Amino acid sequence: MTCKDFENEIHEVVNRRETYARQAEALEHASRCLYCAMRLDEEARLVKELQGLRKTLRAYEAPIHVEEALIRTLRVKASREAANQDLAWPWLRMALGCGIALVVMGMVALLALVLTSEDRHSNEPSSQAAISTPHPSPTPSSGKAVQPPAGPAARQNLGQKTLESLGQRPKSSRAALRHRDSRPQAVREGGPPKVALETPVPELTTDWISLGACDDAECADEAVLVRMTLSSETLLMFGIPVDSDFASGTVLADVVLGSDGVPYAIRFVD
């Protein structure tokens, strides 16, 4: 062992006398080298003093008030966490309740939407059936002539109803043209189609025969359709041949009357 090796390992020589493998070799070197012997002596003295300091300091511990303060900190933390949990629970429950309520409301809305659309689909074929049903004749069964209504409004309503029941509208009537909803009244109102329940009576009519132009907007707006009983001679006036046996009889006709009572169109009903 050289002096350099001894210097490098002097701590092990002093501190780990029992376990150090080269202890004997190091001591043998120190017995031959005065400098290394002196270093060994110094090191041993230092280690002894450090051990004394270590023993003295071993009794040193943190004062009791440090432990007390830490325990207080721990308790404060525990109470804070408990308070946080108490605060968190009601909010959590409220949030959960709101979430469930929202989900239920969404489901109800979806269900209502589905039911509404299904109802709409189921109504559509019946209305089409009602429209395709042949219109019953609004002709009074008594055979008496239909008198024109007294007031203009009443006449208009009557005319509109008549037009709807006939499924046709006079070309000269703007009011009738504005009535774009082709569905029957009963269907529009959501009720059962009453017309379809009645026994359909097929009705033969002639084409509309114009009796004069109606350029006035007011007369056109207030035009009404009335069914009247006319003498069969009227047919001859329009060039329609009449059987001689039937010459003294009457005939039914739909007449479009203006607001001033002037007829604008006529058609004959068999």
Place this chain on the structure above:
Amino acid sequence: MGALAEASDGKLLKLLKRGSEDAFTTLYRRHQGSVYRFAFQMSGSPIVAEEVTQEVFVALIEGNHRFEPSRGSLPTYLLGMARHMVLRFIERDLPYAPVENATGESKSLSPGSPEDPLAALVRMESIRSVHKAILSLPRHYREAVVLCDLNEMTYEEAAAVLGCSVGTVRSRLHRARTLLLQKLKGEKGHEGAGKALEPNRCLA
């Protein structure tokens, strides 16, 4: 409490996380001494040692730690945390600390066993001078001496606390002891006898 006294540090930490006061007390009493002594030996101030001990265990209570049992033991981790706090205190507060606190002389360094009063006095004086010499060492060397010589840690444990290699610990310790000897020689009459015997070169 009796059952907890033999429980491992890991188990006690788990219980502490759930708020167990007994687990904390057991942990504290098991490790506070080494933390306090380390802080006192490093700073020489009982006030700093108290503060550091308190902060280390508050961090443990609050869960503001990154201790993983797979990476090392709890004492090593606590001493590493204490080291950081002591260095912070030293850099921040020590220049303004009272002298008696900074050197730790206010704390009585009393001998452990009764002996001859004169011998005890000499011994106490010697210990005090060693403590003073340690406190005057540069920080890196002081850490090595405190951990290995005063806290009886192995090189590996000290390396874990300091976050360096075992070789670095060895070299720092060697240098620290050399510096300590120089300081003690200068203080006492060491140099008289030393110089008289010191040869110029190795004779072997």
